[in-house]
Amino acid sequence: MSQRMSKRVMIVGSGGIGEAVGLILANAKEFSGHLLFLDRFKEASQSASELVDKHSPATVTASADVIDMSDTQPLESMATDYDLILDCLPGSFAPALAKVAKLCKCHYVNLTEYVKETEEVTEIAQGAETGFVLQAGLAPGFINVLAMRLFNDFCSQYAVDKVETIQMKVGALSEHVEPPHYYAFTWSPIGVATEYIKDAYAVRDYKEVTIPSLSQREEYVIDGDRYEDNFTSGGAADLPTALAGKVKDLDYKTLRYIGHYDWVSETIANLKSDNVIDALEDKMLSDIPRVENDKVVVYASVNGFDSKGSRRMLNKSYTVLPSKVGGVTLRAIQTTTAGPMAQVGLMLLSGDYTGPVFQSMIDPKKFLEGSIVDSIYGPY
Numbered sequence: 001m002s003q004r005m006s007k008r009v010m011i012v013g014s015g016g017i018g019e020a021v022g023l024i025l026a027n028a029k030e031f032s033g034h035l036l037f038l039d040r041f042k043e044a045s046q047s048a049s050e051l052v053d054k055h056s057p058a059t060v061t062a063s064a065d066v067i068d069m070s071d072t073q074p075l076e077s078m079a080t081d082y083d084l085i086l087d088c089l090p091g092s093f094a095p096a097l098a099k100v101a102k103l104c105k106c107h108y109v110n111l112t113e114y115v116k117e118t119e120e121v122t123e124i125a126q127g128a129e130t131g132f133v134l135q136a137g138l139a140p141g142f143i144n145v146l147a148m149r150l151f152n153d154f155c156s157q158y159a160v161d162k163v164e165t166i167q168m169k170v171g172a173l174s175e176h177v178e179p180p181h182y183y184a185f186t187w188s189p190i191g192v193a194t195e196y197i198k199d200a201y202a203v204r205d206y207k208e209v210t211i212p213s214l215s216q217r218e219e220y221v222i223d224g225d226r227y228e229d230n231f232t233s234g235g236a237a238d239l240p241t242a243l244a245g246k247v248k249d250l251d252y253k254t255l256r257y258i259g260h261y262d263w264v265s266e267t268i269a270n271l272k273s274d275n276v277i278d279a280l281e282d283k284m285l286s287d288i289p290r291v292e293n294d295k296v297v298v299y300a301s302v303n304g305f306d307s308k309g310s311r312r313m314l315n316k317s318y319t320v321l322p323s324k325v326g327g328v329t330l331r332a333i334q335t336t337t338a339g340p341m342a343q344v345g346l347m348l349l350s351g352d353y354t355g356p357v358f359q360s361m362i363d364p365k366k367f368l369e370g371s372i373v374d375s376i377y378g379p380y
Contacts, residue, residue: 006059007033007349010079010106012067012097013088014039014048017111017137020330021086021338021345022048026056027326028372030346035062036082038075042066055326069093072100079104084345087111095120102128107348109341111137113195113234122356131353133344133362137337139170139252140237140359142377143298145340147239149364149380150302150314151247158312163304166203166247168236169220169229171255171297172333181287182259186294187333193281195254196264198233201240203250208240211251214268217261218253222299222317229253230261242360255297296320296332298377318377339376343367 009025011018014037022035035052039045045064052062067075069089079085079100084107087097091112098121101108107130112118118134125132135141147168155161174184185192199210217230235252243250264280273279301315320332330338344362347353347370352363367373368380 007031007083008036008081009033009084009086009345010036010038010082011048011086011088012038012075014041014044014064015088016331016334017338017341018086018088019048019051020325020334021088021341022052022062023055023325023328023330024335024338024372024376025342025345026052026060026062028342028346030371032057032059033061035060036078037062037064038067039064040067040069051328055328069096072096075100076104079106082106084109084349086341086345088341091117094118095124098124098132101130101132105129107131107345109133109136109345109348111135111141111337111341113140115234125356128355131348131357132355133348133353133357135237135359136341136344138172138296138298138333138340139168139235139254142336142340142373143168143170143235143252143300144237144239144359145362145364145367146298146316147300147302148360148362149368150300150316151243152364154302154304154312154314157314158304158306160304160307162246162248163302164248165301165303166239166243166250167299167301167303168239168252169222169255169297169299170235170252171227173255173257173295173297174291175293175295176291177257177260179259181263181284182257183263184289184291185284186291186331189281189285190277193277193284195232195234196268196280197277200231200233200252201236202231202252203240203244203247206245206248208244214261214265216253219258220255220299222255222297223319225297226258227255227297228258228261229255238358238360242358255299292331294322294332296336298336316380320377323376335376339372340367343370343372346370346372
């Protein structure tokens with residue numbers, strides 16, 4: 001992708017992530033063309049398009065419009081003129097938007113970790129002439145491609161085809177926390193509540209399994225800082241399916257500051273509601289503040305034996321802080337989520353993939369060494 005490509009990209013959902021992915025894509029050295037921001041609120045799409053127009057090269061233009069996902073006919077009319085749809089809407093809308101993309105022969109990328117909707121989009125994308133990349137954010141997303149890179153490197157370097165463990169850990173954290181919850185919101189509260197309650201997918205003894213979330217707390221030291229982790233849903237993407245039989249134990253866990261998971265477990269135990277997710281979200285919103293001074297911590301490791309029987313490990317960590325894109329300061333959670341989406345968008349526009357594309361199928365070397373990912377996370 002050394003040459004600049006002139007393309008038309010539709011960004012559906014113009015909130016914090018939609019705005020960030022547009023700004024990142026507009027400032028990518030490989031991209032030129034037009035970005036259309038869509039949202040049910042004209043103020044949101046207009047604000048995002050104006051930001052990109054002001055803070056991107058002259059080779060990129062942006063415009064704004066409104067959508068109503070209860071009637072996708074106007075969206076279909078617009079999409080026929082576009083090459084790529086970046087889906088930044090809530091996950092429940094993914095199947096409807098994927099149908100538009102297939103009908104209009106657009107590439108499509110989404111962020112959702114919702115299992116049911118991911119299965120629906122997978123079915124829709126079968127036989128498509130364009131690529132449909134699923135779960136392309138931070139976790140699921142970046143962390144899974146990183147784990148695949150480590151797995152491939154381990155097998156190549158040590159001449160094996162199976163490993164003992166693959167561990168994936170991500171924390172979207174504030175720079176400072178206070179007791180008793182030792183946490184602050186840097187992204188969606190409903191996303192946090194959901195991942196704490198729904199089951200996690202993993203591999204145990206080479207077989208794909210489900211594990212209750214928050215069922216195993218451990219402490220880790222990453223880049224000299226101490227954290228605790230626990231099972232949460234969604235972050236493993238398709239790796240438990242793709243690597244079953246090749247890894248004995250694989251899992252994804254969310255990093256937090258020490259003390260947080262004790263507070264969460266006690267809070268859940270005291271909830272008096274049949275809808276635990278909503279009740280937990282309400283309690284967290286009541287007690288936990290939102291902050292802007294965030295950081296994202298990423299860690300992945302592969303552990304196993306080489307061809308001579310010696311135990312080996314490959315691991316990699318990143319700590320990402322807020323940074324400027326086109327002169328605009330974006331929070332760490334914005335860049336680490338929107339950056340991977342923009343990177344796979346460029347990969348699709350290069351014609352590398354068709355049909356449903358899961359994280360295990362993305363070329364990890366090309367992805368991790370892409371200009372967008374490298375500029376946000378740093379070198380592999």
